[in-house]
Amino acid sequence: MSSRACVIYNPVAGRGHAARVVESAVRESPDPITLMPTTHPGHAEELAADAVLQGFTRIIAAGGDGTVHEVANGMLRVMPHEAALSVWPLGSGNDYAFATGLLTGWKPEYRYLPRRTELVDVGRITGGRKLRYFVNGMGLGFNAAVTLESRKISFLRGMALYGTAIMRAMIWHWVAPMMRIAFDATIVESPTFGLTINVGQREGAFPLTPKASLTDGLFDCIHTNRLSRIGLMRLSGAMTTGNIPQPHPHVTTHRCQSVEIQASVPVRVHLDGEFFCQPEEGITNLRVETLPGHLRVERFDPPAIG
The missing domain is CATH 3.40.50.10330 (Probable inorganic polyphosphate/atp-NAD kinase; domain 1)
Structure with a gap:
């Protein structure tokens, strides 16, 4: 051809x-x-x-x-x-x-x-009668709030842009609603501050999942429960280098083929930096699955x- x-x-x-x-x-x-x-x-x-x-x-x-x-x-x-x-x-x-x-x-x-x-x-997400694909990653909670704040900044790029957006989100979007999340058969029921579901290695220019592969048929996920502002600041260096410590009392990592989310309140979600849903849409239940190759x-x- x-x-x-x-x-x-x-x-x-x-x-x-x-x-x-x-x-x-x-x-x-x-x-x-x-x-x-x-x-x-x-x-x-x-x-x-x-x-x-x-x-x-x-x-x-x-x-x-x-x-x-x-x-x-x-x-x-x-x-x-x-x-x-x-x-x-x-x-x-x-x-x-x-x-x-x-x-x-x-x-x-x-x-x-x-x-x-x-x-x-490729990742595929469904929720609220919507279906969408993503190729790099999905972010929920604080992660999506950072994306929201980054849209308001026009004078920076790369890690400087998203670092500034993190600081703004720390002021305006500090919440951790209860969620039930199934990473394949592993169930987590806890407050959820942020959730990363990656196909690629980075989210917002930060190498959060450096071992992720585009061809292994698995998501690399990071779940953060109730975290203090000081706790997030202490993690900032590890986020920059892709070396988030494990085990960690507030951050867990998972590798899986699917993720099911049941949230106690409507959620904000970004896909590859574009919004899938905003809280005003009322979406609380999501299913995310990987489509290998x-x-x-x-x-x-x-x-x-x-």
Whole structure:
């Protein structure tokens, strides 16, 4: 099958900076790439689904994790197919680009070196008559509150952005409602301050699950019960390096194929940095499951040095 590539991007992101970067990369590419700019929220998902149906075999999400999320969902809603998702990381966190090696692969010295494609795992969540996919990770509770606060900050990127958002969330979103969570057959009933369910290694630029794999068929999860503000600050260094101590009285880790959540109050959830639900929607019960080898993606392995 001959290769056809397209790139989906928001032309007004970063006051037009994203468009300039994308258009320059397309001009420099040794292979033709079709430009597909978005015009409204959700358009990236529509364009990705249409691109698959038009026979494109390489679909590039140029932007941050939100763009990746939309493009992946568009591709996943028209399965089965052989098209591969690729990423040009132009966002604030770029967590999925990190997981696929494309954060390094985007550097100018590597940009046009060969990539490989691989079938990787995808998460699927249902709740409140809604269904959605995620490719990097899901966050609930305080984690989603950090995402909410990060949307209000326009002058920072990466770990600095999410570190600042954490400080703001510590002021406005310090709650730990009771939840019953089933990690496969392991049941946890406790106050829940935050919950990470990852396919990739990072959440909000922090390497919270550094041993996670895109191809093992398992989620890597972190559950935090009732935690003090001082306790969170003490964990900040471990969050930055991906070395959260275990065992820990307030933080437990789990590896599983599915997670079922029953919360005592409506929850806020993000998927790849995009909101699945907000408290005002009234959703309290969620089911999250992994779909092994469900999406073909482009990956980059940096060349050995020396």
